[in-house]
Amino acid sequence: MSETEKLFTIVALAGITVLTRCFFFLSDRPWHLPRWAQRGLQYAPIAALTSVVLPEIVVTQGHLITTWQDARLCAALVGAAYFLTHRHHRQAVLGTMVVGMTVYLPLHVGLGW
Amino acid sequence: MFFLAENYRHPAFREGVRDFSGLALGIAAWGLMTGVTMMKSGMSLTESVLMGVLVFAGSSQLAAIPLLVADAPMWIVLATGFCVNLRFVVFSAHLRPYMMPWPRWKRLVLGYMTADLSYVQFVKRFPHPASDPAEQQYQLAYLAGNTGLNWLSWTTAGLIGIGLAQVIPTEWGLGFAGILALVGLSCSLASSKLRVVAGTVAGAAGVAAVALPLKLNILVAIAVAVTLCMVLEKLPRATTEPPRE
Numbered sequence: 037m038s039e040t041e042k043l044f045t046i047v048a049l050a051g052i053t054v055l056t057r058c059f060f061f062l063s064d065r066p067w068h069l070p071r072w073a074q075r076g077l078q079y080a081p082i083a084a085l086t087s088v089v090l091p092e093i094v095v096t097q098g099h100l101i102t103t104w105q106d107a108r109l110c111a112a113l114v115g116a117a118y119f120l121t122h123r124h125h126r127q128a129v130l131g132t133m134v135v136g137m138t139v140y141l142p143l144h145v146g147l148g149w
Numbered sequence: 150m151f152f153l154a155e156n157y158r159h160p161a162f163r164e165g166v167r168d169f170s171g172l173a174l175g176i177a178a179w180g181l182m183t184g185v186t187m188m189k190s191g192m193s194l195t196e197s198v199l200m201g202v203l204v205f206a207g208s209s210q211l212a213a214i215p216l217l218v219a220d221a222p223m224w225i226v227l228a229t230g231f232c233v234n235l236r237f238v239v240f241s242a243h244l245r246p247y248m249m250p251w252p253r254w255k256r257l258v259l260g261y262m263t264a265d266l267s268y269v270q271f272v273k274r275f276p277h278p279a280s281d282p283a284e285q286q287y288q289l290a291y292l293a294g295n296t297g298l299n300w301l302s303w304t305t306a307g308l309i310g311i312g313l314a315q316v317i318p319t320e321w322g323l324g325f326a327g328i329l330a331l332v333g334l335s336c337s338l339a340s341s342k343l344r345v346v347a348g349t350v351a352g353a354a355g356v357a358a359v360a361l362p363l364k365l366n367i368l369v370a371i372a373v374a375v376t377l378c379m380v381l382e383k384l385p386r387a388t389t390e391p392p393r394e
Contacts, residue, residue, distance in 0.1 A: 037217075037220055037222075037223065039193065039195075039196075041223065042196055042217055043195065043196065043199055044223075045217065045223045045226050045227070046196060046199045046200045046203065046204065046213075046217075047199070047203060048223070048227055049200070049203075049204050049209065049210075049213055049226065049227060049230045050203040050204045050205070052209065052227055052230040052231050052234060053204055053205055053206045053209065053230075053234065053237075053261060054257060054260065054261045055231070056231060056234035056235065056237040056238050056241070057234075057237045057240070057241060057260040057261055057263060057264075058241055058256060058257055058260030058261065059237070059238040059241040059242075060238070060241040060242045060244075060245045061241060061244065061245045061248040061249060061256050061260065062253075062256075062257075064253060069242060069245060069246070072379065073242065074243075074246075075379065075382070076375045076376070076378070076379045077239070077242060077243040077375070078272075078276070079343070079344065079347040079374055079375045079378045079379075080239055080240065080243060080371055080375055081268065081269040081272055081273065081338060082335060082338040082339065082344050082347050082348040082351070082374075083347045083348065083350075083351035083370060083371045083374035083375060084236055084239075084240075084265065084269070084351070084367065084371055085265070085269060085331055085334060085335040085338065085348070086335050086348040086349070086351045086352035086355065086370075087351040087352060087354060087355030087366065087367045087370030087371060087374075088265075088331065088355070088367055089328055089331045089332055089335060089352070090352035090353070090355050090356050091355050091356050091359045091366065092325075092328045093328065093332075094356060095356060095359050098359065098360060100356065107322075108325060108328070111325070111329060112328070112329065112332050115329050115332050115333065116332055116333075116336055119332070119333045119336040119337070120336060123336070123337070126171075127170075127171045128171070128333060128337070129171040129172060129330060129333035129334055129337060130170070130171035130172075130174065130330075130333075131333075132329055132330070132332055132333030132336070133171075133174060133175045133326050133329040133330045133333060136325075136326075136329035136332065137325070137326050137329060140322070140325055140329070141321065144321070144322050144325075145320075145321055145322075
């Protein structure tokens with residue numbers, strides 16, 4: 037591909053972002069989602085999050101980790117514990133991240149876990 | 150949509166910004182490392198900046214980078230981006246009743262701006278679509294604020310990452326901050342037994358199907374978890390609780 041074609045591809049990729057994020061409300065035609073589907077979709081947010089997150093924590097190069105000496109695992113567990121004990125704080129999610137990174141960085145950068 | 154006065158002057162705008170503020174640092178860390186990755190993979194400065202400013206979808210960017218660098222045909226790059234983004238198609242079905250009161254151009258801008266975390270926070274804050282115009286404007290302003298901060302933190306950090314690619318060490322794994330923010334957000338969603346089931350099952354399915362290409366494990370995991378929870382909802386109440394929303 038030439039540079040111009042590559043730049044065009046990148047713009048088209050932004051178009052793909054629009055197309056997928058707007059897929060079911062692109063058209064103006066009246067149309068209703070069936071009730072059962074609407075009910076089922078309330079489980080989609082948490083399912084989407086955990087299916088993205090868990091592989092990032094317990095999978096290394098396509099395989100499930102077999103050790104607890106993993107910086108990601110330790111940080112995520114401590115982070116989750118922080119959240120569950122501070123869930124009523126306004127910035128509990130931010131705290132989860134900060135506490136988790138405080139565990140992650142020394143283990144990962146220091147010990148190489 | 151943060152650029153419309155009817156949105157940024159609305160009190161709900163600030164509420165949306167505030168809700169996202171706890172995630173902004175995590176998203177920024179992830180955006181920073183995506184910026185670094187673009188430059189270190191061998192993309193040109195123009196390509197990296199254009200991608201960092203326009204595409205606004207981390208996972209599809211990460212999938213597209215090696216393909217662009219390897220000179221793959223355009224349709225392969227776009228098809229890959231589409232498949233990696235399939236979860237957004239599911240989200241768009243959920244968002245449809247919230248969006249339909251608005252003209253198409255607003256829907257397109259709002260939809261483009263609504264990445265995973267804003268979608269999650271929006272439907273958590275508003276379990277039901279608005280029924281009158283005032284409430285519709287409220288929801289719109291919230292989403293505009295929430296997505297505005299998401300876009301700002303992702304894009305700014307991405308540009309910083311592009312600029313400082315040579316000095317930011319990738320081996321530190323700073324991008325993991327984004328995952329930790331998602332850990333917190335997942336915990337905050339676990340508000341009923343069935344949602345805990347949905348999260349657990351989807352996480353396990355996501356790991357079990359991790360070998361699937363194009364991040365299709367995420368789509369499979371959502372389908373499995375949603376289906377299972379709908380079956381469980383139908384069981385007698387002795388074993389499950391009724392849906393809350």
